[in-house]
Amino acid sequence: MAAQLFKKTAYSSVYQKYMIPVSNEIMNLVLSYVKDKTNGQPLEMAVDVGCGYGRYTLPLAPHFKKVLGTDHSESQINLAKQYSSANNVSYMVAAAEKLPLEDASVDLVTAALAAHWFTVDKFAHEAVRVLKTKGCFAAHAFYPTNEVEYKDLSHDLNVVMSEVWDTLFQYNVNAEAVGHPLCQYKTIYEAIPLQDKEWITDIPVKIEMSIHEIIGFIQLLVMFQILIEKDMKKTEQFLIQMEKRFREILGEEADSARLTAHFKHFCVLACKH
Template identity: 90%
Template structure:
């Protein structure tokens, strides 16, 4: 299973280093939703499920008395512990489908770029089980496509980027990895057994990225890691060729250029009454 890749220390490090940064817009959306639903009451506990190295766990720390990050990967949890200084944040190895928490004990259950790896129905019911009355659920990720913008070179850059995604799709034949992201988490929205819920799609988020950062992002994608496992030489050569083509398009500006990478994020929000 592709999810097993996250248990490998080498991939955990690559993912932590090169995955696109935390979206402040998405964090603000989630936190505003929680504060609105709880009428600004003090927030005791947040749980970040599939927390990885804690990228989306730490921003929760100033808003909750306690924050718990949960992930199935021990290597990811170890990275999270190394990167965390906040006294109110802790981590635990556990599955999303069996949360080690009491009923009605949590103010927020969140899953950031992670819910598509879970058995969705089981996770959805577990999330609702542990939520307090007026507790909130939030799951968000980004659409598996990226558009690059840079002066008058955007078209040529996007031809290359489209080929990257087309190559990746060959390693996800039955949409087992990208099925939920392709539908912008509609399946997850439908799986949440709550009446008060929202499904927000096509949220535009921009990141300024250099060529090395874009190449790193490509490496951080699970489909590239599957490619690497199946054909190491081919995957490495593919990465070299993509880097070369980007540099040929940008010419003398290749080392200094900051490209605008456009992503579409989406978010499922729900509240337990």
Template identity: 65%
Template sequence: MAVQLFKKMAFSSAYQKYMVPVSSEIMNMVLSYVKEKTDGRPLEIAVDVGCGTGRYTVPLAPHFKKVLGVDISESQINVAKQHIIANNVSYMVAPAEKLPVKNASLDLVNSALAAHWFKADEFAGEAIRVLKTRGCLAAHGFYPSFKIEYKDLSHDLTAVMSEVLDTLYSYNDKCMEHMFSQYYNIFEAIPLKDKKWVTDIPVKNLMSFPELLGFFQSVYMYQAFMEKDAEKANQYFLHIEKRFRKILGEEVDYVQLNLCLKYYCVLACKH
């Protein structure tokens, strides 16, 4: 059910527009790890697996000769192709467990906000197949629990956010368990000795109130809610919007809120 949502163009467009921005903290961590493990050799090819609309694919472009984004959703890939801004980036429809690349050909296999949808053992084995010696694997995402910071209203705003998540969790998929465990299943599935698991990485995202509302719409659980009962989902969305507006008052259309998340990252190197 949830995977099918990613194949719908309306969801793909909302995801591209409203999902939280790319984490520079995570990207810097991944790139520093790769440069350390590859001993400064020129980086040739990276593949972004489960690339979605290419939000984490594009930032890799300045660091590699070629970057390929792959995803099983044709609609996500179509949106990604509309936002190509580098001539060394390309996209293909393909599953994470069967990558369309040669053995030992990649410097990096990256997966952002996606590995919880994969078959962990098959994905790990496929990553090892396609990585060069000293090539790296990075899989990262964020914990599905958020805080909102704004003046002295942080407690009340976070309480509403928690209520939203409690409601949406009833529309979750089993993959949510992997997000709560901070990808420990991915870490365990990687049959390499040189690996590490970094958790609870704090990241703050400054966003306007409309952007916060858009973020709700970009979450697959809200889209699953819409699929089941669109009228009820829309009514709930309006209810939540009113709750936030009541707390923020006249400032609502001008505020810049901090949406605080905790990221995690699994890193591994093939020897």
């Protein structure tokens, strides 16, 4: 399901519009780790696996001589090429489990919001294969919590969000892929065949979002897309009721309110010796 979903051009465009912003904290964490492990030596090559439209690929450009973004989705790669703004960044359609790179040729292999969709063991070994000595691995993602803050209305908003997640989890047909983020990539940490590795969890991120943006984000979720395929009418009612309940809680402020949505980021880091 997920593999086909990301190949759809319409979905790629919506994903670009409603996915939450790049976490500067995570990017700084990854880059600091790489520079520490390489003792500040010049960095030649980074590959961002499952790069999507390049949102976590482009921030690597100032720090490496070359950056390659790979993704199995041609529509995502086409978007990435369209919005690319760095001369040292290129993109290619390729599977995460079979990277088009030579052995020991890469300083950093990273996967942002993507590793849980891969065949994890195969990807982990492929990443190690292409890494140079002292090369680094970084996989990071996030999950949304039920918590939404707005003035003294947070409790009522959180009740709605909890019910939304309860409904969507009924359509979790890919329990393993969803399970990786819910355990904060513990399974991915364990799959990396390197001794020097770190697992960092519970990195809090708060993002201000409108009702429209929250609903847009929910529509990106694979579980929501499965609901659409199973029952379009039920999906439409689900969205209508969710927006109605938000508006009832927020009243006259519904169109102007910026709600604070809580997310938790997590990261697996490793170094090849």
